[in-house]
Amino acid sequence: MxxxxxxxxxxxxxxxxxxxxxxxxxxxxxxxxxxxxxxxxxxxxxxxxxxxxxxxxxxxxxxxxxxxxxxxxxxxxxxxxxxxxxxxxxxxxxxxxxxxxxxxxxxxxxxxxxxxxxxxxxxxxxxxxxxxxxxxxxxxxxxxxxxxxxxxxxxxxxxxxxxxxxxxxxxxxxxxxxxxxxxxxxxxxxxxxxxxxxxxxxxxxxxxxxxxxxxxxxxxxxxxxxxxxxWPKKLAKVPKPRREGLVWVLVDKAGRVGLVKRPDKGLLGGMLGLPTSGWDAGEASGPPVVADWVEAGTVRHVFTHFELELEVMRAEGQADLIWREVAEAEATLPTVFRKVLVRALAA
DNA sequence: GAATCGTGGCC
DNA sequence: TGGCCAAGATT
Missing domain, CATH: 1.10.340.30 (Hypothetical protein; domain 2)
Incomplete structure (x- = not known):
């Protein structure tokens, strides 16, 4: 130069x-x-x-x-x-x-x-x-x-x-x-x-x-x-790992969906989300409630540094969750969960 | 300094 | 389709 x-x-x-x-x-x-x-x-x-x-x-x-x-x-x-x-x-x-x-x-x-x-x-x-x-x-x-x-x-x-x-x-x-x-x-x-x-x-x-x-x-x-x-020259990028998990869509008789508030730090921090098993190594939470869960398909989503594959589970029931109308949830959830919700309710 | 952190559009 | 890219900040 x-x-x-x-x-x-x-x-x-x-x-x-x-x-x-x-x-x-x-x-x-x-x-x-x-x-x-x-x-x-x-x-x-x-x-x-x-x-x-x-x-x-x-x-x-x-x-x-x-x-x-x-x-x-x-x-x-x-x-x-x-x-x-x-x-x-x-x-x-x-x-x-x-x-x-x-x-x-x-x-x-x-x-x-x-x-x-x-x-x-x-x-x-x-x-x-x-x-x-x-x-x-x-x-x-x-x-x-x-x-x-x-x-x-x-x-x-x-x-x-x-x-x-x-x-x-x-x-x-x-x-x-x-x-x-x-x-x-x-x-x-x-x-x-x-x-x-x-x-x-x-x-x-x-x-x-x-x-x-x-x-x-x-x-x-x-x-x-x-x-x-x-130009500009750039260093080679590292490949993205693939991660997997389960996500639970619980709907009540009024047609609302059960959500959780995610921790303030970390991925999707501070946002409302759907209950998941987690997807980091060693993380494996169970469903929010014992219910008649049925498989409702798979959602893939690419984050900045990894690819996520979520298996969608759906049931009707009650649990200690944050309940929102489906339309409001679709408008206020991060995209990955909006995709899950759309998949679950279409299946 | 390196890792982490979303999503949608483009070719 | 999959990789690349976008008016970066925080830890």
Whole structure:
């Protein structure tokens, strides 16, 4: 990697911001490029947390539902735990929802209902790591911050042909992003961050990048040495183990289904779920009640680091469980259990 | 530093 | 179909 000189950096900045002025995406949490008005910190923060490891199309309806139901951070802070977790169901990475509520409560309790307006202040809140703190500081408060997500890493790796594989190459990519980040007097920090991410998302895509439409193609070392999709380099991934278990769908005479609240930590933590045998080694709980259990098929589900095969058992009866209408359960359970419920009631 | 933690879309 | 990927944080 050759250290970029200042003239080249300035040319890249101008080219990107010119492109963004024309091609910026219209998103419900975003101000138009060049707008004098700053975006609402609550909406910026909420969108950034939802977008962690999540696509814009998947997160968008959840964002709309949340801001409709809880228009301010104070309203969210006052919401019951189960309402927030249920509204998050299907979005995944449920620690985000627990931290979301904890963060809203911290802002309400410790900051008078107003988000801290510095990167360090934001970084201290639950669920805000390096990326999200920088993004909110830049977008909501106009602070210069080095905003580095997967998009930015990919753009940096290609612009400057960084050959160190991820995740080891992260510090190097961040240093390049820092060098490229403009001063607030030159370009708006929020526009800058979103321009870089839009470029990564729409043009400098992981597969089949659209170099013909890229405003930085003439500055891109990967474009010159090609093919650009060879960057960023990545370490080989470990194969996913396969795990198995039983899941019990108990229905009462009123047509409700029996649920359990999962422990706050660990997989699907804090969410409602169906009773299961467990699926980790040495884990083997029995059914919630002795009943006439019948097999109702199999559900396969792929988590981040393992594949799960659940044998579905169904019965009618009573037990000491949390009872919910089937429609509500289907709307507020994690996807793996929603799939089980659909299978059990179809069989 | 490595493991853990969801889900849906795409090719 | 199966692997890859997405605006990462936490422990």
């Amino acid at each position: 050759s250290p970029p000189d200042s003239d080249r950096l300035a040319a890249i900045r101008s080219a990107l911001m010119d492109w963004y002025g024309v091609h910026a995406r219209d998103l419900p949490w975003r101000m138009a490029p060049g707008s004098a008005e700053r975006a609402d910190p609550y909406r910026v923060w909420l969108s950034e947390v939802m977008l962690q490891q999540t696509t814009v199309p998947h997160a968008t309806p959840y964002f709309q539902a949340f801001v409709t139901r809880w228009p301010t951070v104070g309203a969210l802070a006052a919401a019951p735990d189960e309402a927030v977790m249920g509204a998050w169901a299907g979005l995944g990475y449920y620690a985000r929802a627990r931290n979301l509520l904890a963060c809203a409560q911290a802002v309400a309790r410790d900051h008078g209902g107003v988000f801290p307006d510095t990167e360090d202040g934001l970084r201290a809140l639950p669920g805000l790591g390096a990326y999200t703190a920088a993004a909110v500081a830049a977008i909501a408060f106009g602070r210069r911050a080095v905003v580095v997500d997967g998009n930015v890493e990919r753009v940096m790796a290609r612009l400057f042909t960084v050959d160190t594989p991820l995740p080891k190459g992260r510090p190097e990519l961040r240093a390049l992003a820092d060098a490229l980040t403009p001063e607030p007097e030159t370009f708006d920090p929020g526009d800058w961050a979103q321009a870089l991410m839009d470029l990564g998302s729409r043009i400098c895509r992981p597969r089949s990048p659209l170099c013909g439409q890229c405003p930085l193609a003439g500055d891109c070392q990967a474009r010159a040495s090609g093919p650009p999709e060879a």
